[in-house]
Amino acid sequence: xxxxxxxxxxxxxxxxxxxxxxxxxxxxxxxxxxxxxxxxxxxxxxxxxxxxxxxxxxxxxxxxxxxxxxxxxxxxxxxxxxxxxxxxxxxxxxxxxxxxxxxxxxxxxxxxxxxxxxxxxxxxxxxxxxxxxxxxxxxxxxxxxxxxxxxxxxxxxxxxxxxxxxxxxxxxxxxxxxxxxxxxxxxxxxxxxxxxxxxxxxxxxxxxxxxxxxxxxxxxxxxxxxxxxxxxxxxxxxxxxxxxxxxxxxxxxxxxxxxxxxxxxxxxxxxxxxxxxxxxxxxxxxxxxxxxxxxxxxxxxxxxxxxxxxxxxxxxxxxxxxxxxxxxxxxxxxxxxxxxxxxxx
Amino acid sequence: xxxxxxxxxxxxxxxxxxxxxxxxxxxxxxxxxxxxxxxxxxxxxxxxxxxxxxxxxxxxxxxxxxxxxxxxxxxxxxxxxxxxxxxxxxxxxxxxxxxxxxxxxxxxxxxxxxxxxxxxxxxxxxxxxxxxxxxxxxxxxxxxxxxxxxxxxxxxxxxxxxxxxxxxxxxxxxxxxxxxxxxxxxxxxxxxxxxxxxxxxxxxxxxxxxxxxxxxxxxxxxxxxxxxxxxxxxxxxxxxxxxxxxxxxxxxxxxxxxxxxxxxxxxxxxxxxxxxxxxxxxxxxxxxxxxxxxxxxxxxxxxxxxxxxxxxxxxxxxxxxxxxxxxxxxxxxxxxxxxxxxxxx
DNA sequence: CTGTTAGCGCGTTCAC
DNA sequence: GTGAACGCGCTAACAG
Numbered sequence: 001x002x003x004x005x006x007x008x009x010x011x012x013x014x015x016x017x018x019x020x021x022x023x024x025x026x027x028x029x030x031x032x033x034x035x036x037x038x039x040x041x042x043x044x045x046x047x048x049x050x051x052x053x054x055x056x057x058x059x060x061x062x063x064x065x066x067x068x069x070x071x072x073x074x075x076x077x078x079x080x081x082x083x084x085x086x087x088x089x090x091x092x093x094x095x096x097x098x099x100x101x102x103x104x105x106x107x108x109x110x111x112x113x114x115x116x117x118x119x120x121x122x123x124x125x126x127x128x129x130x131x132x133x134x135x136x137x138x139x140x141x142x143x144x145x146x147x148x149x150x151x152x153x154x155x156x157x158x159x160x161x162x163x164x165x166x167x168x169x170x171x172x173x174x175x176x177x178x179x180x181x182x183x184x185x186x187x188x189x190x191x192x193x194x195x196x197x198x199x200x201x202x203x204x205x206x207x208x209x210x211x212x213x214x215x216x217x218x219x220x221x222x223x224x225x226x227x228x229x230x231x232x233x234x235x236x237x238x239x240x241x242x243x244x245x246x247x248x249x250x251x252x253x254x255x256x257x258x259x260x261x262x263x264x265x266x267x268x269x270x271x272x273x274x275x276x277x278x279x280x281x282x283x284x285x286x287x288x289x290x291x292x293x294x295x296x297x298x299x300x301x302x303x304x305x306x307x308x309x310x311x312x313x314x315x316x317x318x319x320x321x322x323x324x325x326x327x328x329x330x331x332x333x334x335x336x337x338x339x340x341x342x343x344x345x
Numbered sequence: 346x347x348x349x350x351x352x353x354x355x356x357x358x359x360x361x362x363x364x365x366x367x368x369x370x371x372x373x374x375x376x377x378x379x380x381x382x383x384x385x386x387x388x389x390x391x392x393x394x395x396x397x398x399x400x401x402x403x404x405x406x407x408x409x410x411x412x413x414x415x416x417x418x419x420x421x422x423x424x425x426x427x428x429x430x431x432x433x434x435x436x437x438x439x440x441x442x443x444x445x446x447x448x449x450x451x452x453x454x455x456x457x458x459x460x461x462x463x464x465x466x467x468x469x470x471x472x473x474x475x476x477x478x479x480x481x482x483x484x485x486x487x488x489x490x491x492x493x494x495x496x497x498x499x500x501x502x503x504x505x506x507x508x509x510x511x512x513x514x515x516x517x518x519x520x521x522x523x524x525x526x527x528x529x530x531x532x533x534x535x536x537x538x539x540x541x542x543x544x545x546x547x548x549x550x551x552x553x554x555x556x557x558x559x560x561x562x563x564x565x566x567x568x569x570x571x572x573x574x575x576x577x578x579x580x581x582x583x584x585x586x587x588x589x590x591x592x593x594x595x596x597x598x599x600x601x602x603x604x605x606x607x608x609x610x611x612x613x614x615x616x617x618x619x620x621x622x623x624x625x626x627x628x629x630x631x632x633x634x635x636x637x638x639x640x641x642x643x644x645x646x647x648x649x650x651x652x653x654x655x656x657x658x659x660x661x662x663x664x665x666x667x668x669x670x671x672x673x674x675x676x677x678x679x680x681x682x683x684x685x686x687x688x689x690x
Numbered sequence: 691c692t693g694t695t696a697g698c699g700c701g702t703t704c705a706c
Numbered sequence: 707g708t709g710a711a712c713g714c715g716c717t718a719a720c721a722g
Contacts, residue, residue: 016471016495018714018715018716019715019716020715028692028693029692029693029694030693030715030716031692031693031694031695031716031717031718032691032692032693034715034716034717034718035691035692035717038717042691042692043691043692044691044692047691047692061468061471061472062472062715062716062717063472063474063714063715063716064472064473064474065410065413065414065419065473065474065714065715065716066414066698066714066715066716066717067715067716067717068410068698068716069410069411069414069698069699069700069714069715069716069717070697070698070715070716070717070718071698071716071717071718072698074410076453079454081439083436083439086435086436086438086439087435087436087439090431090432090435091428091431091432093431093438093454094426094428094431094456097454097455097456098456098458098461101455101456101461101469102460106453106454106455106469106473107453107454107455108421108451108452108453108454109424109438109442109451109452109453109454110442110446110451110452111439111442111443111446113443115447116443116446123406124446124451126361126406127406127407127408127409128409128410128451129408129409129410150361232633232637258633261634261637265637265638265639268638269638288577288603289606289634292577292606292610293610293613293614294610294639294640295639363698363699363700364699364700365699365700373708373709374708374709374710375699375700375709375710376700376701376702376708376709376710377707377708377709378700379699379700379701379702380701380707380708383701387707388707388708389707389708392707392708407699407700407701408698408699408700410698410699410700411698411699411700411701411714412699412700412701413700413714414698414699414700414701414713414714414715414716415699415700415701415702415713415714416700416701416714417714
């Protein structure tokens with residue numbers, strides 16, 4: 001003890017008090033202090049009082065970094081996002097953060113960009129010894145494996161792993177757009193178009209699949225597909241391109257809301273069409289402006305809060321038991337019926 | 346060495362290789378390995394090669410947690426946000442993350458909610474020994490002091506500290522709305538209204554101040570102020586309430602874009618007004634829908650990317666030198682002139 | 691229930 | 707330039 005005490009008084013620039021400082025002030029051993037801050041420690045009420053008083057006086061709280069070095073649990077979860085994620089569903093980060101904090105975990109954020117790809121980022125993640133990863137990105141199989149081979153559980157958000165051998169939680173985009181197809185058909189639509197999102201966005205592909213699958217089952221003739229990139233402008237352009245083809249159209253389903261807005265504005269202000277009398281328009285995501293007067297867009301809302309909580313739940317389960325088999329969870333989207341489309345019940 | 350080696354082969358469930366493992370494989374000492382991964386280490390090219398080869402074979406990378414325990418630098422920055430932050434400016438998190446990663450720092454996210462207030466969160470932050478804090482929230486003076494007294498620099502984002510004794514970077518909301526007031530006046534407007542945001546949002550107050558200040562200087566008569574909460578619905582309601590007062594109105598400046606959208610929809614669809622012929626409407630933020638056909642909203646864009654980079658820059662400077670005096674940085678907003686308002690050049 | 695002891699993995703003197 | 711020893715702050719295993 002003499003050794004330690006003499007040493008630590010020397011520097012300590014600002015650094016908060018350590019468990020040794022508290023121990024000395026309380027007149028107990030350092031390990032007694034440690035135990036006071038542990039969940040299931042056996043400690044007498046008397047010494048506990050003494051320790052807590054001393055701790056309060058010194059503003060002491062256990063150093064999480066030092067603790068994690070020995071417990072091999074950092075209570076940190078890495079969350080990977082892209083710019084698209086944060087733009088299209090900004091609330092996901094908030095919801096994940098709240099869900100994680102509520103369960104005693106912390107969120108270390110990593111944004112994928114051109115200059116920092118998955119490889120770089122996974123390297124950083126490994127160095128920080130996080131307890132788990134939630135990926136809102138299309139993680140390359142190799143990087144996924146790199147985490148898992150080191151015993152770090154991964155949960156994919158709105159993506160499905162190549163071999164489905166990884167946990168994932170997502171919205172059932174396919175099911176939702178199958179339902180949309182069905183309802184549009186039943187309310188009399190026969191001439192369909194799909195304004196597609198970027199090919200490298202899995203959710204955009206799923207939304208397309210859902211629509212096309214169901215329409216094929218219903219034996220609806222050729223469906224016009226126009227490419228886009230999730231942006232408003234691309235929706236606008238796609239709509240103009242669509243009508244330039246000269247085919248009859250009575251329903252336009254869009255890869256997301258932003259494109260739907262572009263399509264609606266093109267329809268009304270450039271093509272002179274009435275919505276939904278001349279053409280029904282459907283989006284996906286239910287962003288804020290979807291419910292507003294100029295659009296009143298019929299769309300599908302993802303249960304973001306629930307998806308976040310499920311992702312956290314799944315991750316923690318697999319942190320507890322790494323041998324647990326992977327779970328793939330698909331949550332239904334919620335249809336928001338508004339004025340932009342004629343939809344059967 | 347014997348002691349260490351016997352020990353470490355025993356468990357190691359999945360855990361990655363340590364510097365000892367690399368040292369053994371390379372036939373050098375552990376400290377040689379350590380030096381290889383340090384910035385300015387003096388090491389011979391020969392042993393460096395050996396070490397790097399061994400490290401690659403074992404997929405070794407230094408444990409950031411262990412490193413920070415001894416260097417007293419975690420390379421982690423805590424970022425505090427509220428739900429409003431993430432909803433109104435989703436890109437700020439992305440921009441901060443990119444700027445931080447580029448400078449070798451990592452972002453630990455903390456969302457303030459009802460159930461986890463600033464006190465709780467600052468407690469968590471202190472336990473993780475972050476190198477600094479960027480607060481996109483209204484931090485209570487007490488919690489600010491709690492960080493600073495422990496030598497943790499804080500940079501406020503879009504807030505100004507009570508005594509200005511803290512670093513901050515923000516958009517010049519006051520200046521921007523002074524300019525708006527000026528231009529509206531010069532283009533002939535004389536009957537102004539301001540649709541206010543929540544009283545506890547400093548940026549909303551600043552926007553109001555800027556407008557009222559300048560109008561007072563211009564000796565423009567009583568300005569109608571209607572309360573709101575930054576939400577679309579509140580803008581809609583405020584606009585109706587405003588016209589219910591029966592006063593003449595020719596310019597409506599709103600606390601933010603969402604409220605402006607509500608106001609415009611109320612004006613057009615409920616009050617039968619033409620924009621900008623009957624009334625000019627101005628917003629703030631330049632969110633995505635502002636430029637779209639139905640709105641074409643004249644508004645002010647905050648230089649979010651630059652603000653993020655500046656916040657990171659300021660923070661790192663103060664991490665390097667804690668004695669550096671605080672800097673308050675105000676960046677100009679960018680006026681986006683569109684069709685919703687008649688504005689002088 | 692308490693104190694003592696031994697590391698977690700690494701960066702850093704200090705001899706050689 | 708290199709290796710041995712030490713300790714960052716803490717938890718865990720053990721004896722009493």
